[in-house]
Amino acid sequence: MFKKAFLLFVLISFTACHTTQTVVRTTKKVPPKTRTVSRTPKRTTGTKPVATAQPPKSTNQAGNQQGEEVIVSTSKTVVYTEVVNNYVNDFKNIAMGNMKTYGIPASIILAQGILESGAGKGDLAVSANNHFGIKCHNDWTGETVRHDDDSDQECFRKYKDPSESYRDHALFLTTRTRYSGLFKLPKGDYEAWAKGLRAAGYATDPKYPEKLIGYIERYNLHQYDSQVLGTEYVPFEGQPVKVSNAGSSTASAGGYEVQKGDTLYSISKKFGLTVDQLKQKNNLTENAISIGQRLVVQ
Template identity: 65%
Template sequence: MFKKILFLLAIVTLASCGSSKSKVATTKKTAYKPKREVVTRKSHTGKPVATTKSSSASNNRSTEVIESTSRTVVYSEVINNYVSQYKEIAKSNMRQYGIPASIILAQGILESGAGSGTLSKTANNHFGIKCHTGWTGESVRHDDDSDQECFRKYNDPAESYKDHAEFLTGRSRYASLFKLEKGDYEAWAKGLKAAGYATDPKYPDKLISYIERYNLHQYDSEVLGTTFTPIQKSQPIASNTTIPNNSEGFYEVTKGDTLYSISKKFNTTVDDLKRLNNLSDNAISIGQFIKVK
């Protein structure tokens, strides 16, 4: 009897030892995700849009507010890249059609948002040319002076540049332009507005501003074989008539304004305004849009 009790105790002891092993918990290691700063801005429709900004992004690039067929905000480096990409086409068109390369490039920058606007991206339309009577090519619909207007669509930007030249040379209302000197970009800018190319009363000033600030007239000189003289004085940022005062950090210069008075109005300094707008001096003009924050 005693032996049976010992035998049972031995079995119980062995069973308890087998069940005392500890369990190992495992965890799944998650990949590290860098933090992103969420920035809320307003789109051209006025609705808030959330975007992300990398912590390594540069904050010292000057911005341009361009009044294309869709309002576009780009960096100056984007404009420089655009000029580098299309300057040869512009010079070639100047030789063939007689339109100053500076005017071609300035219009391309302004109308397409330096290639960043909706029409240039979706339709390769860099000059905001609408369908007009007789157009048999592809087209897209886009809001401009009226809702869902018809705009020409091209297979590539070079086709848009060619059509722009043929558009100007093939319509009698632009005939007076070709009586002007090819090196006189100011007269051409004003002539385009007078002939009805754009409805914006500040259209000539915008073209001239881009030509002089980015020295686009150097390409006219290359074609004409004349001496190029760069513009030393910093020119005002091309104004945007659709931006109300202080909308998204911009202020439209009115009569009597100075950088000093604007700095006091927005609790900043003249030096900060000059830095934000890439200005080398205190010269500003009525209708110019100044970035204030």
């Protein structure tokens, strides 16, 4: 009996060992390892280095580099301050002579000459001695040249020498009624004259007065008005200077004393005349003159 009970127990135990059981497994989540990533900036191919801004070059009174003056005349002209100063020295006496004779401020005459002729280096000044950009108009019977301006190949006046251009400029302003209002302005008020020229239609450029005033003040051209008027001259870069009424130590009361090296041409150029006009004023039949001789120049 005991044997049977023992065998039964062994049989039950053996059967229990082979029973299928569902096993639940728990998977522990392992956190990922932290890696330190070193990033190298991406190089862009074909990229040029950026240049750093360079300090500006030194400028002159006109605000241009290395004394360069860009003048938009009838042809765009680039000149240097020295060229402008030389131009003023060459024509200041003619301008003062025209101021005395015709009543146009010398500063305005010179400023217009600088602007219109490119300080004597523009195409019209070089090819035709035309320093004021005066076109032919219907009353012109002299020589002409063609030049692109507001329209292609417009007709401009041609002169034998620059002094004729200066004289014609004075006649152009004094003989046309549309400019008559200018001569009611004070001769020492170059700003009013500059604006008046534009208003009367001398130029279509709305900045024409501004340009004339700019040249007058940069190059102190109003000093020549003061010389003619005998007034106090105040330079823009210095203190007031008192000047005499005479434009030259050798010229007074419309007369001129011939100096060494003078010729009828050089004297006529100083006073805005032609050689023939100078000879006519002095009843000369030939070109010979002598040192110390007094000539009528007005």
